[in-house]
Amino acid sequence: MATLSDLVENLEGVALERGDPSTPITEISHDSRAVGPGTLFVALRGESFDGHAFIGDAIAAGAAAVLVDDQWDRDVDAPVLRTSSTRRILGPLGSWFFGYPTRSMTVVGITGTNGKTTTSYLLESILEGAGRHVGVIGTIDYRWRGTRVAARNTTPDGLTLQKTLRQMADAGVEVAVLEVSSHGLANDRVAGVEFDVALFTNLSRDHLDFHNSMDEYRRAKWRLFEYFLPASAVKYEDGELPTAVINVERDEGRQLAASLVDADGLSLRTFDLGAGEHHRGGAGRYISRQLAVTLDGVAMTVQEPGDGEFSVSAPLPGRFNAENILGAVVVAREIGVEPDKITRGLRELDGIPGRMERVEADGKGPAVFVDYAHTPDALEKALATLEPLVEGQLWVIFGCGGDRDATKRAPMGKVAARLADVVVVTNDNPRREDPEAIIDDVVAGIEEAIEKERCIVEWYRCADRQRAIEEAIWRAHGDDVILIAGKGHETYQERHGERRDFDDRQVARSGFRRLGDRSCSD
Numbered sequence: 282m283a284t285l286s287d288l289v290e291n292l293e294g295v296a297l298e299r300g301d302p303s304t305p306i307t308e309i310s311h312d313s314r315a316v317g318p319g320t321l322f323v324a325l326r327g328e329s330f331d332g333h334a335f336i337g338d339a340i341a342a343g344a345a346a347v348l349v350d351d352q353w354d355r356d357v358d359a360p361v362l363r364t365s366s367t368r369r370i371l372g373p374l375g376s377w378f379f380g381y382p383t384r385s386m387t388v389v390g391i392t393g394t395n396g397k398t399t400t401s402y403l404l405e406s407i408l409e410g411a412g413r414h415v416g417v418i419g420t421i422d423y424r425w426r427g428t429r430v431a432a433r434n435t436t437p438d439g440l441t442l443q444k445t446l447r448q449m450a451d452a453g454v455e456v457a458v459l460e461v462s463s464h465g466l467a468n469d470r471v472a473g474v475e476f477d478v479a480l481f482t483n484l485s486r487d488h489l490d491f492h493n494s495m496d497e498y499r500r501a502k503w504r505l506f507e508y509f510l511p512a513s514a515v516k517y518e519d520g521e522l523p524t525a526v527i528n529v530e531r532d533e534g535r536q537l538a539a540s541l542v543d544a545d546g547l548s549l550r551t552f553d554l555g556a557g558e559h560h561r562g563g564a565g566r567y568i569s570r571q572l573a574v575t576l577d578g579v580a581m582t583v584q585e586p587g588d589g590e591f592s593v594s595a596p597l598p599g600r601f602n603a604e605n606i607l608g609a610v611v612v613a614r615e616i617g618v619e620p621d622k623i624t625r626g627l628r629e630l631d632g633i634p635g636r637m638e639r640v641e642a643d644g645k646g647p648a649v650f651v652d653y654a655h656t657p658d659a660l661e662k663a664l665a666t667l668e669p670l671v672e673g674q675l676w677v678i679f680g681c682g683g684d685r686d687a688t689k690r691a692p693m694g695k696v697a698a699r700l701a702d703v704v705v706v707t708n709d710n711p712r713r714e715d716p717e718a719i720i721d722d723v724v725a726g727i728e729e730a731i732e733k734e735r736c737i738v739e740w741y742r743c744a745d746r747q748r749a750i751e752e753a754i755w756r757a758h759g760d761d762v763i764l765i766a767g768k769g770h771e772t773y774q775e776r777h778g779e780r781r782d783f784d785d786r787q788v789a790r791s792g793f794r795r796l797g798d799r800s801c802s803d
Contacts, residue, residue, distance in 0.1 A: 282305045282306075282307065283305065283306045283307075283378065284302065284303050284304060284305055284306065285297055285300065285301070285302050285303070285304045285306065285346055285360060285362065286302035286303065288306065288321075288362070288374070288377070288378075289302070289362070291377050292364075292370065292373055292374060292377060294364050294365060294370060295348070295362055295363070295364045295370060295374075296362065296363050296364070297360070297361075297362055298361045298362065298363045299360060299361045300346060300359065300360020300361060301360060304345055304346055304360050305319060305345065306319065306320075306321045306345055306346070306378070307319030307320070307345075308320045308321070309321045309323060309374065309375065309378055309440060310322060310323070310440075311323040311324070311325045311332055311367075311371065311438070311440060313332070313335035313336075313338040313339040313342065314338075316338075316339045316342040316343065316344050317342060317343050318343035318345070319343070319345050320339075320342075320343070320344050320345060321344070321345060321346050321347070321348060321362075322335075322336065322339035322340075322344040322346070322347045322348070323347075323348045323367050323371060323374070323440070324336055324347060324348065324349050324350070324353065324367055325367050325368050325371070326350065326352075326367070326368065332367075333349060333350075333352075333353045336349070336353075336355075336357060337357070340357060340358065340359045344359060345359075345360070346359060346360035346361065346362060347359055347360070347361055347362070348361075348362040348363070348364065348367055348370075348374075349361060349362070349363055349364075349367065350363070350364060350365065350366055350367045351363065351364075351365050366469075368439075368468060368469060369469045369472060370472075371438060371439035371440050371469075371470075371472075372439025372440075372442065372443060372469060372470060372471060372472035372473035372474065373439075373472055373473040374439070374440070374473075375439050375440040375441075375442065375443030375444060375473060376443050376473030376474070377473075378443070379443045379444055379446070379447035380447065381475075382443060382446040382447040382449070382450040383446055383457070383473075383474050383475040383476075383516075384475060384516060385450045386416075386446070386449065386450055386454055386455060386456060386457045387455060387456045387457070387477045387478075387616055388456075388457045388459065388474060388475060388476050388477050388478075388513075389404065389456065389457070389458045389459065389476070389477065389478045389479075389480065389612055389616070390459045390461045390471065390474070390476045390478070390479040390480070390505055390509075390510075391404075391458065391459065391460050391461060391479075391480045391482065391608075392460075392461040392462070392463070392466070392479070392480070392481060392482070392502050392505050393480075393481055393482025393483045393484060393502065393528075394482070394483055394484050394485045394656060394658065394659070395482060395483055395485065395601070395654075395656065395658065395659045395662070396482035396483060396601070396604065396605045396608070397419065397420065397435070397460040397461075397462075397482060398419055398420045398421060398460060398633065398636060398653070398770075399597070399602065399605045399633050399636045400480065400482060400605045400608050400609050400612075401417050401419050401458045401460055402417075402630070402633040402636075403595065403605060403606055403609035403627065403630065403633075404458050404609045404612055404613060405417055405458060406626045406627060406629060406630040407609060407610075407613045407618060407622070407623050407626035407627060408456050408458075408613065408618065408626065409626065410622055410623075410625045410626025410627075410629055411613075411618045411619070411622035411623075411626060412622075413455045413456050413618075414426060414452075414453050414454050414455045414456070415454065415455070415456050415457075415458065416446075416449035416452075416454040416456070416457045416458070417457075417458045417459075417460075418432075418436070418437070418442065418445060418446075418457070418458070418459045418460065419432065419435060419458075419459070419460035420432060420435045420460055420770075421634055421635075421770050423437075423445055425448075425449045425452055425454050425457075426449075426452045426453065426454065428448070428452070430445075434462070434464070434465070435460050435461075435462040435464075435465065436459070436460065436461055436462045436464065436465025436466075436470045436471065437470065438468075438470055439469065439470050439471070439472055439473060442459075442470060442471070442474070443473060443474075446474070456616065459471070459474070461479075461505055463498055463501040463502055464501075466501045466502065466504045466505055466509075467501040467504075471505070471509055472509070474509070474513075475512075475513040475515065475516040476505075476509060476510050476513040476523055477513070477516070477523050477524070477616065478523065478524045478525075478526060478612050478615055478616060479505050479506055479509070479510045479523070479524075479525055479526070480526045480527075480528075480608055480611075480612055481502070481505075481506065481525070481526070481527045481528055481534060481537055482528055482604070482605065482608060483528060483530075483531060483533065483534065483604070483658070484498075484499060484502055484533040484534075485533075485656055485657065485658030485659070499533070503537060503540075506525050506527075506537065506541060506544075506547070507540075507541075507544070510523050510525055510546070510547050511523070511544065511545060511546025511547050512546070514546040514547070522546060522547050522548045523546070523547050523548070524547065524548045524549070524550060524615050525541055525544075525547050525548070525549050525550070526550045526551075526552070526608065526611050526612055526615060527541070527549070527550070527551050527552075528551075528552060528553065528604055528607075528608055529551045529552070529553050529566075530553045530554055530604055534551075538551050548565075549565055550565045550566075550567065550586075550611055550615060551565060551566045551567070552566065552567040552568070552569075552607050552608060552611045553566070553568060553569075553607075554568070554569045554572060554600070554603060554604065554607070555568040555569050555570055555572070555584075565586055566586060567583060567584065567585055567586065567607065567610070567611045567614075568583075568584045569581040569582065569583060569584070569603060569607050570582040570583075570584055570590070572600075572603055574598060574599060574600055574603065574666070574670075575598065575670065576598050576639075576648060576667075576670050576762075577596060577598065578594060578595055578596040578597055578598055579594065579595055579597060579598065579599070579602055579603045579606055580592070580593070580594035581593060581594075581603060581606070581607070583607065583610055583620075585614065589620075591620035591621075591623070591624060592624065593606065593610060593623060593624050593627050594624075594627065594628060595627040595628070595630050596630060596632060597630075597632075597633065597636070597637055598637055598650075598666055598667070598670070599637055599662065599663065599666030599667075600662070600665070600666055601662040601663075601666060602637060602666075606627065609627075610623055610627075613626075634769070634770040635651055635652065635653050635768070635769025635770030635771070635785075635786075636652060636653060636769060636770075637650055637651075637652050637663065637666075638650065638651045638652070638769075638786065640786055640789040640790060640793070642790075642793040645759075645793060645796060646754055646757065646759060646793055646796050647673075647676070647754065647757040647758065647759060647760075647761040647762060647763050648761075648762045648763070649754065649762075649763045649765065649789050649793075650663075650667070650762070650763070650764050650765070651765045651768075651769060651785045651786050651789065652764060652765070652766050652769055653766075653767070653768070653769025653770065654679075654764075654766040654767065654769075655681075655682070655709070655766070655767045655768075655769075656689055656693075657689055657692040657693050657695075657696050659766075660677075660679065660693050660696050660697065660766055661696045661700065663764055663766060664677060664696065664697070664700035664701055664764060665700060667762050667764060668700055670762070671760075671761070671762045672760040673757075673758050673759075673760035673761040673762070674702035674703055674757070674758070674761045674762075675700070675701050675702050675703070675761070675762050675764070676701060676702065676703040676704075676705065676753055676757055676761060676762065676763040676764065677697050677700075677701040677703075677704055677705070677763075677764045677766060678705040678707060678746075678749050678750055678753055678763065678764070678765045678766065679693065679697065679705075679706070679707070679709070679723075679764075679765070679766040679767045680706060680707045680708045680709035680711075680716075680719065680720065680723065680746070680767055681693060681709055681719055681722070681723055681767070682709045682710045682711075682712065682767075683709075683710065683711040683712035683713060683714030683716070683719055684712040684713055684714055685712075687722060690719065690722035690723045690725075690726065691722055691723065691725050691726030691729065692726060693723060693726065694706070694722075694723040694724060694725065694726025694727040694728075694729075694730070695726040695727070695729060695730040695734075696726075697726075697727065697738075697740075698726070698727045698730035698731060698734075698736040698738045698740070699730055699734065699736055701738060701764075702738065702739065703738070703739045703740070703741075703753075703757075704727060704738055704739070704740040704741070705740070705741050705742075705743060705749045705753055706720050706723045706724060706727070706740065706741070706742045706743075707720070707742070707743050707744060707745070707746045707749040707750075708720075708744050708745070708746045708774070708776075709746075709767045709768060709774075710768070710771075710773075710774055710775040710776070711775075711776050712775050712776065712777075712778075713777060713778065716744050716776070717744060720742050720744060724740075724742060727740050746774065746783070746785075746788070747783070747788050750765055750785065750788045750789055750792055751788065751791065751792035751795065753792075754789065754792035754793060754796055755792065755795070755796055765785045765789060768783075768785050769785070771783075771784075771785075772784045
């Protein structure tokens with residue numbers, strides 16, 4: 282049984298200020314409502330709450346001890362541990378308490394603005410096809426070996442993360458795949474995780490309501506490679522190092538890769554789709570050749586560092602998905618999966634919820650895709666993927682979330698006006714904002730593109746998302762393509778603090794059914 286003295290001995294920066302060192306700890310919690318006898322209560326400071334205000338409640342509930350930060354200076358009738366930042370120590374504390382779970386697994390971290398979820402599913406399919414037991418912690422859910430838990434955050438807090446990783450390890454998981462968000466990196470949620478591979482997908486405008494600037498957002502993403510990955514070298518012996526895998530298809534990735542060329546504590550691999558002649562990573566570079574993209578998916582030949590090459594395909598359309606596929610392939614190769622097993626695992630992929638997910642319609646009506654694209658860059662990539670494959674008109678239906686980064690709304694309107702033939706601006710999750718005001722922000726971008734860039738586009742506004750989707754399906758022709766963007770896998774719509782059931786895919790299917798009924802009655 283762990284004691285306070287064990288904790289202090291194993292965690293640098295934590296001191297026992299008062300109390301019996303032999304006090305046992307049977308559980309750890311940062312939620313005072315979950316505290317019971319034997320629990321160490323960790324007081325966290327958040328944006329809208331301060332856990333130090335609940336120390337009295339935790340002690341009344343039987344807390345064995347409390348862990349506080351340097352700003353707290355009250356007397357309480359319980360053992361007190363102190364550290365400079367309880368949030369920063371939470372992950373290492375969880376790692377120690379749960380027996381360092383990442384030391385018994387191969388751990389892959391995936392970060393970037395777009396592509397994290399898609400790449401995690403691709404990698405999961407590859408690894409399962411190779412006979413590996415896989416666990417995934419990501420945007421949609423946390424899942425492993427028959428267990429599935431709804432995700433509250435892409436990257437959970439350090440304690441929840443370590444507890445989940447321990448459950449995975451105990452269930453026999455061999456490879457844990459983590460989507461690592463910028464919030465998770467900025468708030469040290471992955472502190473204490475010992476990574477084997479970290480993958481960078483891309484970087485574009487997002488989350489500026491939290492990070493304040495692109496530079497701050499970039500620094501958060503790069504922390505995975507500049508701090509957390511090198512710190513994981515402690516996991517290795519005999520000179521082995523964790524591996525950084527960087528997509529160098531665009532400038533952000535090339536800049537990151539260049540900064541890591543001579544970095545201590547890691548090895549570097551890069552990948553790109555093979556276009557252009559400029560240097561993109563030297564001897565550690567993976568390249569795609571013979572890339573083919575259709576509405577049904579992507580096929581390519583992967584050229585490895587050296588002379589090796591092999592072919593892969595997956596049922597995900599789009600050049601940006603080719604990047605996600607290649608990233609998953611590189612990670613799989615770096616952790617020892619053979620090419621034939623990679624090929625088989627990708628071939629067996631069933632699709633990815635809300636990521637260029639096609640809504641089947643038995644051949645009736647337009648082709649409809651649902652995608653999570655909720656940033657200007659992601660929307661541009663999705664539309665640019667579909668545009669050359671459309672025989673008729675390209676439609677896009679999207680909105681922007683309320684109480685989130687408002688600076689991306691007009692740019693998304695501009696992107697839609699440039700690339701689509703028909704744009705329908707609707708609600709996303711308005712939350713506590715006025716839905717019509719959000720739409721106004723998006724429309725301003727459309728109108729600017731029409732006026733200044735001479736974009737020729739037909740556009741509408743319809744705040745009712747269900748009506749917007751159904752009417753687009755009814756009006757579009759059979760050779761048209763409709764992209765429903767922004768919500769992807771989400772099965773709710775949030776307004777005025779309440780969530781109601783809403784799934785773009787189900788609404789689209791309803792639209793197809795009504796289209797079929799109408800066709801029969803005509």
